[in-house]
Amino acid sequence: MTDKAIIKRLFYQHYGEMTRLARMLLYSDDEAEDVVQDIFLRLMEAGTLPDKGKARAYLLSAVRNGCVNRIRRKSLTERVKNLYPIEAETELQDWERRMEMAEAVSDFAESHLTEPQLTIFRLRFEEGLKLREIAQKMDMNIKTVFKHLSQTIKYIRQQKF
């Protein structure tokens, strides 16, 4: 099998998991695609292959590094605006544990929150809307939205997340 054929096989094998990790860290389909594409382009240009049996770990680490680099290039204001980790380098060191925690938080919210807290939580963290946009969308007073979200955050934090 040629190097290109091996790279193609690796791509088809790991593309789904790689884009999912990149999407989880960057919140953007397009940026996630770009990170994965860059990794495979570099492999093709360098003509080097990851060690047999370590390909998955190598590729997922490359995704994590690519995402951290992109987040680092953003200003602190941009990072908090999009709710990126403020110290991506250290906070995403152990990305597998991070991924588990992230899924645990959203799973907990989906299974324990009631309305209207659940919809507010989804709109804020899934859609990335500002509170005033949520208030407009739900036809609520912004102070009410603020109060609900504040209570929800305290409630989830009490679960040791």
Place this chain on the structure above:
Amino acid sequence: METNNNITRLLEMLENPEAYSEQEISDIINSDDDTREAYRMMVAARQGYHSRNKKGGDVDKAWRRIERSHLKVSFFHSPIRKMAAAIAALLVVSAIAFAAFSIARLKQAPPATQNPTTITNNTARTNNQKADVNQPDTARSRTATTEPIVFDNIPLEQMLTEIAAHYGADVEFSNDEARQLRFHFVWHREKGLDKVVDDLNHFESVDVALQGQHITVE
């Protein structure tokens, strides 16, 4: 109580971070452990929802995109490219010399009638003849005049590649089927690239966009 106030300040800041300096943002997030952890939890919630989204992209399309990018990169780093650059430089020097010689002769010759150059898609022609479209002696002479060029039943990809090269632009097809669309199109090279793109958009079956020096075919 202090922590409650800090989390309230955190939510207020996140609503409009542009109104705060980077130092103020950092101070608010790091007010105390609880506030810092509350921010981390919010980041985790955002990540968690994006991780729940299991939709996979089109893997075949993604692979084709990588192959295309790789081809471009390979070309720009290959020895063939260096050779091509040397040949191009030689052609430019020759063209300048030829142009200088032609100008001198034209000053003495009577004006000739300008006829449009027609590029047709004659399926019967041989490969050698086919080269007329891309690298002909007529192409060199076309660049030296302003006569219109008529593309007659030529695939859009071939047509746009030649047009783009003339303006120093590049072309991207986001729709592969569009590559093989064939048109009868009269190209007036004295027009700007934006006007030529407008003219192409008169064809219903094609949607061409121009951004800077980048042409995209939808």
